[in-house]
């Protein structure tokens with residue numbers, strides 16, 4: 001396409017993927033690594049107010065240092081530092097959270113006003129807070145269109161009638177959440193229960209939350225979010241940023257004692273997958289995933305976390321006194337772990353539990369309905385991504401999935417694209433049944449389902465309760481789910497935030 005034809009007033013061809021005009025960038029690999037200690041979040045527990053357990057969280061603009069040698073970066077947070085408070089609550093003890101939006105009225109990242117629900121006739125800064133993994137009523141779930149602007153607040157009720165798990169909270173405002181999350185609106189939320197207590201897992205300073213993400217920065221240390229280069233449609237389909245952050249710092253370090261630790265790992269990136277390993281072939285012992293503890297621990301040298309997935313892992317440093325190791329993703333170091341020469345206290349002997357919490361597998365025969373959800377990506381003639389859809393439908397089209405309250409269904413995600421999509425469902429927890437490769441050409445052109453391999457059961461560390469599942473390309477990924485909780489309108493979507501915004505997100509309605 002040449003520029004002249006564009007200026008002649010002919011219908012303009014959108015250029016979604018052309019690189020935006022880049023400011024001089026910070027090259028984070030040139031920064032000295034491991035100079036900042038790993039920040040840990042403040043733990044916030046509910047306090048009684050008018051007889052109700054309450055937490056108050058305010059969203060605010062902050063300036064925080066992502067690295068010793070980088071000037072402060074403007075960000076948005078659910079607290080006064082980069083790392084939002086970690087909310088800790090007990091299973092079965094309902095809480096209210098008052099979410100207060102004290103953000104400025106203007107956004108500082110590039111809004112795409114052509115996206116659905118993102119017009120110029122509404123306040124520019126809008127927030128909706130979703131507690132990812134929480135079983136809540138629809139009105140408290142952070143429905144994307146149920147946003148509130150700067151200067152307003154919202155109190156939501158969380159019954160927490162669910163098992164101990166690593167949840168998290170993040171923005172979900174229609175058309176903006178990828179930018180709001182990129183700006184920093186995310187935090188961890190832990191639910192504890194008696195089963196977890198009885199395991200006597202490493203706790204307090206031996207239990208470390210790790211929030212992993214990536215960001216691009218301009219040379220002066222400010223957040224940079226790329227655009228397509230088309231001012232009318234700045235949306236980009238996904239990206240992997242240059243800087244890798246853990247808990248708000250670029251490649252920090254953590255000093256540990258030579259004993260067993262528990263790490264609560266969460267991928268809060270917009271679109272990056274983390275493929276985690278430890279140097280010197282040390283392994284993780286995974287004891288939990290998205291929706292809580294596994295039935296049995298799984299020893300594994302690698303962990304793959306798509307956006308929104310969680311892993312609850314134990315790492316044993318007891319034989320590593322005086323050593324240094326790294327948590328890595330692919331070939332890049334994320335975090336240095338420096339093991340002290342001696343333990344300050346004699347750590348109580350601890351053996352990793354083999355069986356943790358009974359999990360009954362839901363038999364396929366329990367399902368009364370199977371829904372097929374196709375995943376599509378539409379490209380322009382230059383092979384640039386234009387839009388991604390579920391069942392060829394946009395978000396704003398009428399609800400088509402209406403499961404009955406307390407019924408069990410199988411949802412099969414038929415991935416017709418060339419990417420892995422982490423599919424997430426609100427309200428519910430599910431179990432992964434299997435994944436099976438099929439021929440996408442036959443499916444699309446001849447409307448024929450032809451499998452090209454046998455069904456593969458989930459990995460051992462995927463056998464627990466999940467709320468987000470990796471759906472690889474040319475594969476049908478099946479999950480089984482019981483629609484427990486509440487009737488009402490919820491949603492399911494790809495958790496690559498760029499995909500979700502345009503338009504890989506659909507409502508579903510649980511009917512009583």
Ligand code: C2O
Pocket residue numbers: 130132170172308424426493495
């Ligand atoms: Cu992490 Cu729709 O959510």
Ligand code: CU
Pocket residue numbers: 130131132133424425426427
């Ligand atoms: Cu969610």
Ligand code: CU
Pocket residue numbers: 420421422494495496499500504
């Ligand atoms: Cu996706």
